[in-house]
Amino acid sequence: MSALLEAERVSFAYAGRPAIRAVTLTVGEGEMLAIAGANGSGKSTLLGLLSGLRRPSAGSVRLAGRNLREYDRRALARAIAVVPQETAIAFPYRVAEMVLIGRAPYLRGIGLERAHDVAAAERAMARTGVLDLADRPLAELSGGERQRVIVARALAQEPRVLLLDEPTTFLDLRHAIEILDLVVDLNRHERLTVVAVLHDLTVAAMYFPRLVFLRAGCLAVDGAPAEVITEATIREVFDADVEVRTDADGVPTVRPRRRGG
Amino acid sequence: MVIAHLTWRRLLRVHGLLLLALVATLVAAAAIGPVGLDWRRAFDPSMTSPDAVILFRTRVPRVLLAAIVGGALATAGATLQALLRNPLADPHLLGVSSGAALAGVCALVLHPVFLGRTLVVPAAAFAGALASMWIVVGASRVGGRLDSYTLLLVGVIYNAFAGALLMFVNSVVDFYQAHGVLFWLMGSLGASDYRVVGALALYTLTGLGVLVMRARDLDCLSLGDDRAAELGVDVERARLVVFVAASLLVGAVVSVSGMIGFVGLVVPHLVRMLVGADHRLLLPGSYLGGAIFLVCADTIARTALGGTEVPVGVVTALCGAPFFTYLLRRERRRAGA
Numbered sequence: 001m002s003a004l005l006e007a008e009r010v011s012f013a014y015a016g017r018p019a020i021r022a023v024t025l026t027v028g029e030g031e032m033l034a035i036a037g038a039n040g041s042g043k044s045t046l047l048g049l050l051s052g053l054r055r056p057s058a059g060s061v062r063l064a065g066r067n068l069r070e071y072d073r074r075a076l077a078r079a080i081a082v083v084p085q086e087t088a089i090a091f092p093y094r095v096a097e098m099v100l101i102g103r104a105p106y107l108r109g110i111g112l113e114r115a116h117d118v119a120a121a122e123r124a125m126a127r128t129g130v131l132d133l134a135d136r137p138l139a140e141l142s143g144g145e146r147q148r149v150i151v152a153r154a155l156a157q158e159p160r161v162l163l164l165d166e167p168t169t170f171l172d173l174r175h176a177i178e179i180l181d182l183v184v185d186l187n188r189h190e191r192l193t194v195v196a197v198l199h200d201l202t203v204a205a206m207y208f209p210r211l212v213f214l215r216a217g218c219l220a221v222d223g224a225p226a227e228v229i230t231e232a233t234i235r236e237v238f239d240a241d242v243e244v245r246t247d248a249d250g251v252p253t254v255r256p257r258r259r260g261g
Numbered sequence: 262m263v264i265a266h267l268t269w270r271r272l273l274r275v276h277g278l279l280l281l282a283l284v285a286t287l288v289a290a291a292a293i294g295p296v297g298l299d300w301r302r303a304f305d306p307s308m309t310s311p312d313a314v315i316l317f318r319t320r321v322p323r324v325l326l327a328a329i330v331g332g333a334l335a336t337a338g339a340t341l342q343a344l345l346r347n348p349l350a351d352p353h354l355l356g357v358s359s360g361a362a363l364a365g366v367c368a369l370v371l372h373p374v375f376l377g378r379t380l381v382v383p384a385a386a387f388a389g390a391l392a393s394m395w396i397v398v399g400a401s402r403v404g405g406r407l408d409s410y411t412l413l414l415v416g417v418i419y420n421a422f423a424g425a426l427l428m429f430v431n432s433v434v435d436f437y438q439a440h441g442v443l444f445w446l447m448g449s450l451g452a453s454d455y456r457v458v459g460a461l462a463l464y465t466l467t468g469l470g471v472l473v474m475r476a477r478d479l480d481c482l483s484l485g486d487d488r489a490a491e492l493g494v495d496v497e498r499a500r501l502v503v504f505v506a507a508s509l510l511v512g513a514v515v516s517v518s519g520m521i522g523f524v525g526l527v528v529p530h531l532v533r534m535l536v537g538a539d540h541r542l543l544l545p546g547s548y549l550g551g552a553i554f555l556v557c558a559d560t561i562a563r564t565a566l567g568g569t570e571v572p573v574g575v576v577t578a579l580c581g582a583p584f585f586t587y588l589l590r591r592e593r594r595r596a597g598a
Binding site for chain 2: 048051053073074075076077078080081082084087088089090091092093094096097099100101102104105107109110111112113117118121122125131134135157
């Protein structure tokens, strides 16, 4: 597996307060990686550094061997797509319109889509199961449908890397599972490289073969769920008292230990 | 199945229909007035009949001016709304118009030679609009976040402040100049000639052209600065270009017609209901829709009370204020849901 996205000793600070400290992380082509950590541990910041949204104050991030700084924004948007936690949409866009915005990095001039742009958007919508919703206003959709539209927009960018920032936070269980199943499917069948920030460790362990924990902006552990999710590491990284059980498939499950219970 | 997308055909059809509606409105508006016109005499080749003078020296330049001013204000409104991700943004409500007016009035007062009217005043109004946007948006941004309601409040406060400074200037200048200041405050489409109309058309269509080339960027920016960057937009550059173009639109029309409110709020909303949120359709659509709206409003202002003219800003505010309240309540309900 060749390295596609590499962070080398990257650091980042908000107004002098360090958020990410000298993190080194290599994501292989076609790999699937989840990032977890306590609130404020720098997960979203690291994702922003990987997407090129934020510029590291030290160190570098490379995509296919080239420093992200050497890419122009449009070229980067054709290689890396981001699915945010939630998208606030102030205007009455329809589903197809929102997905077609994903073609923006491919358009020139006044920006009318050509046939292959429309085809790419359609493929993305078929893949995420929102083709039937094409003419519906986005505001009328449920949270799960909306997030699928946003994933479709990201796929319309035809990226090599898909970054997801807690994509299931505002979704109920069924819709969360739908999104995660979809991501796994995209990874398996289209060899899309996936990096996701996730809150739920059990879910991360179920869906992702590799897990990285951040603590106070540093990389704490990196490995397969069964190696990483232990009572000791969780106490250290999250400062939480939990019980870890391993089910028949070898997937670790995290249960909180109630105080005084 | 092919999903609906924007094609040249759709673009031309939508804007062609709006253009037809605008032409019909212009013709109707030119025909309506306190004095009835005899069309045969008005179009007499000698152009000396009173009918021809009223039509070609008064009404036609006036309806054309109304169209351009309305178009520019609506386009600026749609642009600010996308940039600030707020359907309630409007150059008038945010104080951009009063900032432009203040700078224009100062230039007029400080510049005794009447060179000011054609060059210095529009330039000052443009600079005033740009500076006002910078101040209002800058002051509303707290900790890197731009909250909708902070923005509206800061806009209201800035508007009151600039308005007070305008009244201050009004009270220290002589009577003759004071009349001029009042004209800026109330907004008026009278006293126009073809040279002014032509220059204004040039400025505003340039601004519109620049914005249309940035229409896709505005779609991305309306989703948030970070989202736009992730979609390949050079956010800082796009914001700058768009702010300057919107200031050009506001500065140019304010220097000619003073402050006319609510056009930038009402029109983009109605046009969105008609053509959707896509800025490649919305921006030119708002220009044409704004033109239709202000020509109608001005026709009412000219004729509602027979011979007495109501300032056109009164008419737009009378429809705009209830509309704003409705939008605000709807936004609030949505935010609460």
